[in-house]
Amino acid sequence: MASSEEDGGSNSSVEEKENSKKKRLGALATAWIIFYNITMTAGWLVLAIAMVRFYMQKGTHKGLYRSIQKTLKFFQTFAVLEVVHCMVGIVRTSVLVTGVQVCSRTFMVWFITHSIKQIQNEESVVLYLVVWTVTEITRYSFYTFNLLNHLPYFIKWARYNLFIVLYPVGVAGELLTIYAALPFVKKTGMFSVRLPNKYNVSFDYYYFLIIIMLSYIPLFPQLYFHMLRQRRRVLYGEVIVEKDD
Ligand SMILES: CCCCCCCCCCCCC[C@@H](O)CC(=O)SCCNC(=O)CCNC(=O)[C@H](O)C(C)(C)COP(=O)(O)OP(=O)(O)OC[C@H]1O[C@@H](n2cnc3c(N)ncnc32)[C@H](O)[C@@H]1OP(=O)(O)O
Numbered sequence: 566m567a568s569s570e571e572d573g574g575s576n577s578s579v580e581e582k583e584n585s586k587k588k589r590l591g592a593l594a595t596a597w598i599i600f601y602n603i604t605m606t607a608g609w610l611v612l613a614i615a616m617v618r619f620y621m622q623k624g625t626h627k628g629l630y631r632s633i634q635k636t637l638k639f640f641q642t643f644a645v646l647e648v649v650h651c652m653v654g655i656v657r658t659s660v661l662v663t664g665v666q667v668c669s670r671t672f673m674v675w676f677i678t679h680s681i682k683q684i685q686n687e688e689s690v691v692l693y694l695v696v697w698t699v700t701e702i703t704r705y706s707f708y709t710f711n712l713l714n715h716l717p718y719f720i721k722w723a724r725y726n727l728f729i730v731l732y733p734v735g736v737a738g739e740l741l742t743i744y745a746a747l748p749f750v751k752k753t754g755m756f757s758v759r760l761p762n763k764y765n766v767s768f769d770y771y772y773f774l775i776i777i778m779l780s781y782i783p784l785f786p787q788l789y790f791h792m793l794r795q796r797r798r799v800l801y802g803e804v805i806v807e808k809d810d
Pocket residue numbers: 598602647656657658659662663665666667668669670672696697700704708709711712727728731732733734735736739777780781784785788792795
């Protein structure tokens with residue numbers, strides 16, 4: 566039977582193995598999140614350059630969305646990973662807030678702008694695209710430089726101040742785009758299920774979009790106040806006790 570010293574020795578070696586495994590996983594997670602943030606910063610920069618070049622060459626926003634849609638769809642869809650990052654603990658932030666933010670953006674890209682081609686040249690689409698792009702370049706570069714421990718103050722300032730204006734402007738762009746889509750959805754009956762059918766279930770995408778627009782009223786303030794809390798914490802060192810996710 567092993568002596569207590571031998572037991573103690575085997576326990577400590579198990580602990581050492583566990584600790585080195587945690588360190589390896591931690592290093593892997595850090596490497597991944599740095600790679601992710603650099604990739605997202607680069608992706609949104611490519612989008613910004615493409616939009617500026619399009620407008621300088623064409624002199625109009627007509628056709629802008631179609632020219633950048635592939636890049637937008639890839640990087641905005643890739644952002645769904647951020648919910649996973651929160652859930653597995655790679656980043657310490659609210660799963661709920663991140664989930665609502667990612668859902669709204671993904672919904673706007675795929676179920677509104679991609680699906681309803683008649684509204685792709687609306688000014689409101691350009692409005693939210695420009696606002697998203699400025700925001701995401703700021704946000705992902707903030708995360709990147711923060712992780713590399715070389716965070717320029719102007720990026721920190723931009724991260725926690727630009728949203729004060731950009732968030733409401735971006736919401737306006739999104740709501741105006743959904744509103745512009747309503748007549749086309751009503752006319753085509755797209756994504757809707759009419760009765761009678763074998764499942765005896767109906768779904769009207771037109772009224773679903775109206776509910777989505779109304780959901781901005783309770784949900785957007787949650788995101789906005791979350792950012793204001795983050796701003797007070799990061800810029801003024803206020804101790805914030807986040808409610809459970
Ligand atoms: C089925 C249909 C669904 C339809 C849903 C309808 C919902 C309607 C309501 C929603 C409206 C949203 C509208 C919106 O889309 C409009 C716009 O976005 S306009 C553009 C302006 N927007 C913004 O400025 C907000 C941009 N978004 C964000 O900032 C984030 O997504 C958000 C989750 C909102 C906040 O970010 P976070 O909670 O992460 O705050 P921090 O940046 O301060 O980070 C907190 C800590 O986590 C660390 N972190 C987070 N992510 C990373 C990462 N990728 N890499 C490294 N570190 C990360 C961060 O460093 C902080 O760490 P620490 O606490 O140590 O400082």
